[in-house]
Amino acid sequence: xxxxxxxxxxAKGSEEExxxxxxxxxxxxxxxxxxxxxxLLRGPEAEDHTxxxxxxxxxxxxxxxAWTKSEAFRRAHAGAGTRKVLYLGHPQFEGFEVILEGx
Amino acid sequence: xxxxxxxxxxAKGSEEExxxxxxxxxxxxxxxxxxxxxxLLRGPEAEDHTxxxxxxxxxxxxxxxAWTKSEAFRRAHAGAGTRKVLYLGHPQFEGFEVILEGx
Numbered sequence: 125x126x127x128x129x130x131x132x133x134x135a136k137g138s139e140e141e142x143x144x145x146x147x148x149x150x151x152x153x154x155x156x157x158x159x160x161x162x163x164l165l166r167g168p169e170a171e172d173h174t175x176x177x178x179x180x181x182x183x184x185x186x187x188x189x190a191w192t193k194s195e196a197f198r199r200a201h202a203g204a205g206t207r208k209v210l211y212l213g214h215p216q217f218e219g220f221e222v223i224l225e226g227x
Numbered sequence: 228x229x230x231x232x233x234x235x236x237x238a239k240g241s242e243e244e245x246x247x248x249x250x251x252x253x254x255x256x257x258x259x260x261x262x263x264x265x266x267l268l269r270g271p272e273a274e275d276h277t278x279x280x281x282x283x284x285x286x287x288x289x290x291x292x293a294w295t296k297s298e299a300f301r302r303a304h305a306g307a308g309t310r311k312v313l314y315l316g317h318p319q320f321e322g323f324e325v326i327l328e329g330x
Contacts, residue, residue, distance in 0.1 A: 127268060127282075146327055165230060165323035177323060179230075220268035220280060224249055 125160070125222040126185040133173040135210035139166075142176060142209045151200045153180070158187020173212045185219065228263070228325040229288040236276040238313035242269075245279060245312045254303045256283070261290020276315045288322065 134142045146164045153159045160181040167175035182188040191197050237245045249267045256262045263284040270278035285291040294300050 127266075143326060162327075162329060163230075163325050164327035166326050167321050167323045175321070218270050218278070220270045222266050223246060223269050224265075224267035226265060 126182045127220040128180045130178045131216040132176045133212040138210045158183040229285045230323040231283045233281045234319040235279045236315040241313045261286040
């Protein structure tokens with residue numbers, strides 16, 4: 125299994141708007157081959173931002189890679205940037221292989 | 228739901244030993260109230276280290292906090308540090324609340 129995480133530093137005061145963007149998005153991920161599960165996570169607060177992470181589980185890295193090259197991916201990201209969310213820097217992508225599980 | 232992540236920068240060459248520590252540990256997590264799921268993740272490689280993350284899902288933050296104060300927690304971490312794994316810095320803890328799920 126493969127977990128794709130994107131870490132977002134959302135400026136203080138923008139959190140609600142950021143959550144709205146994700147709640148209203150229409151990703152069609154459930155129609156994509158190899159997609160397992162999606163979660164949006166709210167992490168620790170720093171002085172000037174709150175850390176969020178999108179957290180998507182895939183059957184394997186190849187399924188994720190294929191999705192990033194698909195028309196569905198392009199469509200899912202088409203509206204990005206139109207909302208007034210303030211970020212500190214660019215999102216930071218991290219891909220993880222699951223090497224142990226369960227206990 | 229609450230996700231507790233610990234991020235470990237494991238020095239190049241120590242990866243195998245690090246994975247062994249986790250594979251052989253005896254956490255008894257499955258007996259702990261509120262525990263849902265555990266995964267060990269291997270993330271991106273930098274020049275001098277490989278990022279790993281332990282990734283534990285809990286029913287809620289309170290269950291996680293209760294576990295960190297328990298005898299089971301003390302026992303699970305008793306053997307830590309006896310293996311010859313080289314780290315770059317201390318593990319970095321991040322707790323996340325799940326705010327969206329599924330699609």
